[in-house]
Amino acid sequence: MNPSKKNEPTTHQVDGSSTIVTxxxxxxxxxxxxGGFLLAVRLINDRTRGVRQSSRLSHLGGVPLGKDRSVQLVQINDKVYVVGVGQNVELLDTLEADTDWSAEEMQEMKQTTSESPFLESFKQQLDQFQKKRGRS
Known part of the structure; x- marks a missing residue:
């Protein structure tokens, strides 16, 4: 035995094909x-499609009234239901859906409701409060 070879570190050559295989x-x-993730998402989407899209039931919109409270419009067949949603759901009114509103008319309705006197008064009071607070 050769003593000089005994102290030399042994090196193993890494095969280039093993890194390619890895x-x-x-x-x-x-x-x-x-692929499994995309397949699972597609299956879940297909199964919930009937729940989201129904020809008899559609959600027309809603207005938040406060924390955990809102008024929602739901159309079922030819009737529109005004529903109050809070800790429980209550039917507020029923409307006939015999008139079809165009997108322009719906936009006009949204603009006129957003410019209510209460909202304007509230904005003015909020501005006054912020000005007073800024002076202090």
Whole structure:
């Protein structure tokens, strides 16, 4: 035995093909994971499609009134229901949906409701409060 070879560190040569095989395995695993995720999302989307889109039931919109309180408009067949939503759901009114409103008319209605006297008064009071607070 040669004493000089005994103290030399042994080195193992890494085979170039083993790193390529490892990279290919990683890519295959990523493709399988991403494909499984996309398949699961598609299946869930297909199963909930009937719940979201129904020809008999549609949500027309709503207005928040405060924390956990709102008024919602729901159309079922030819009737529009005005529903109050809070800790419980209450029917406020029923309307006939015999008239179809165009998108322009709906936009006009939104603009006129947003310019209510209460809202204007509230904005003025809020501005006054902020001005007083800024002086202090």
């Amino acid at each position: 990279i290919i395995k990683v890519i295959v695993v990523l493709v399988v994971l991403i």
